[in-house]
Amino acid sequence: MKIDRNDIVLSLGSCFSAEMGRRMAVSGMEVCCNPFGVLYNPASVASSLLRLADGRPFGPEDVIPRDTNPVREGRPRKAVSPEHRPIAPEGGGYVSFWHHGSFTRKTPEEFLEYANAALAEASSAFHKAGTVIITFGTAWVFRHIERDMIVSNCHKHPAWEFRRERLDVEDIVSLWSPILERFSDRHFILTVSPIRHLKDGLHGNQLSKATLLLAEEALIRKHSNAEYFPSYEIVLDELRDRIWFEADGAHPTQAVMDIVWERFKSTEQIL
Numbered sequence: 624m625k626i627d628r629n630d631i632v633l634s635l636g637s638c639f640s641a642e643m644g645r646r647m648a649v650s651g652m653e654v655c656c657n658p659f660g661v662l663y664n665p666a667s668v669a670s671s672l673l674r675l676a677d678g679r680p681f682g683p684e685d686v687i688p689r690d691t692n693p694v695r696e697g698r699p700r701k702a703v704s705p706e707h708r709p710i711a712p713e714g715g716g717y718v719s720f721w722h723h724g725s726f727t728r729k730t731p732e733e734f735l736e737y738a739n740a741a742l743a744e745a746s747s748a749f750h751k752a753g754t755v756i757i758t759f760g761t762a763w764v765f766r767h768i769e770r771d772m773i774v775s776n777c778h779k780h781p782a783w784e785f786r787r788e789r790l791d792v793e794d795i796v797s798l799w800s801p802i803l804e805r806f807s808d809r810h811f812i813l814t815v816s817p818i819r820h821l822k823d824g825l826h827g828n829q830l831s832k833a834t835l836l837l838a839e840e841a842l843i844r845k846h847s848n849a850e851y852f853p854s855y856e857i858v859l860d861e862l863r864d865r866i867w868f869e870a871d872g873a874h875p876t877q878a879v880m881d882i883v884w885e886r887f888k889s890t891e892q893i894l
Contacts, residue, residue, distance in 0.1 A: 626810070626891045628652055631751045633675075635668050636758030637661060639816040639854065643756060646884045655752070658745030659775065660723020663760035663820075665790060665838070667775040669798045671721065672755075676806070678746040680739045681719060686731040689724065690715030690779040720767060720774040727778075755809050758854075760816040762790045762834040763823055789831065795838035796845075803846040811849040812891070813839045817858035817875060852890060857883050 626632065634644035634656045644656030659671045716727040717734045726741075728734040749755075764773045765785040777785060803811060815835045820828050832855065843849045858875050875883075 626652075626754050630753040631655065631748055632754045632756065633745070633749050633752040634756040634758075635662060635672060636756075637663050637760030637816040637818065639760070639814070639818060640756055640758035642880055643758075643884070643887065646880075653748075655745050655748035657723075658741045659721055660725045662723070662775050664762065664764045664773065664775075665759050665795045665835070666764055666773040666798060667721075668757060668759065669802060670773075671775070672749075672757075672802060674721070674742070675746045675749045678743070680742060681721070681735055683731065683735070685719040685721065686717050686734055687719060687778065687780075688715055689718045689727050715779070718776075718778055720770070720772060720776070720778070723776055724778060753810060754812065755806075756812045756814070758814050758816050759795075759835045759839070760818065761820045761823065761828075762795070762831040762838075763820070763827070764788050764790060790834065792834055792838045792841060795834070796841050799838070799842055800845060803842060803849055807846075807848050809848060811846075812852050813842060813849055814852040815839065815855040817855045852887060854883055854887075857886060 628651065630653075632644070632647060632652060632654045634640045634647070634654060636657070638661050641657050641661060644654045647654045648656070658675070662668045662671060716729055717731045718724060718727040719734070719738065722738060726734065726738055728737055765777050765787055766773050767784060768786055769784065773788075774785070815832060819825075820831065823831060836855065839851055843851050858879055
């Protein structure tokens with residue numbers, strides 16, 4: 624498959640997708656990148672893509688206070704039960720479980736105005752886009768128990784509000800197969816972020832990445848409008864030496880991203 628430089632490209636997913644989107648924009652391409660902010664898990668990316676397709680705006684029911692359990696004077700406060708939680712957070716602002724923390728605004732009204740403007744612009748771009756780049760970061764998810772919703776970000780809400788789960792291959796395929804069928808006129812590029820999620824533990828991270836790789840393999844075998852780009856393998860197999868990573872041992876250096884970008888341009892034959 625080829626990407627025409629005049630095509631509109633939508634890029635959704637982890638911070639790796641944001642980096643690729645930024646580089647395409649710098650090269651002169653029209654790119655809509657992460658209109659909900661950085662997303663890490665396949666379920667959140669799927670629900671966000673469907674919301675772009677439907678164009679359904681966010682409402683007051685989606686707004687939540689961010690940081691309901693802030694740290695004060697170096698010591699964490701005890702989590703408060705829902706009935707005693709303040710309506711307005713202490714300096715946290717407002718956001719939604721659909722969004723990255725970068726969307727936080729001072730009031731619910733400001734958040735809704737900002738989020739819906741981004742949604743409207745991205746929804747328009749999606750309906751014109753010929754190529755959609757999807758980057759999965761982790762198969763681990765947090766489900767908000769009361770809302771029964773897999774969240775994009777916990778926004779520092781108390782741990783008891785969530786249940787931690789790991790999606791399996793069948794979960795991911797069942798989420799994404801209908802999307803690839805519905806939008807069969809789009810060219811989907813599926814990739815797995817090479818950035819390690821060390822909070823999951825080394826073994827947990829490996830299980831997560833393996834799940835994502837197997838799910839994407841199943842999807843590209845089933846759908847002719849989807850292809851796989853091996854960003855994960857380029858970084859962790861070809862460029863596996865420690866010098867290619869930042870001090871945290873998880874994020875690749877800009878030199879690595881330069882190499883991946885050149886490979887992406889060559890593979891996708893950007894015209």
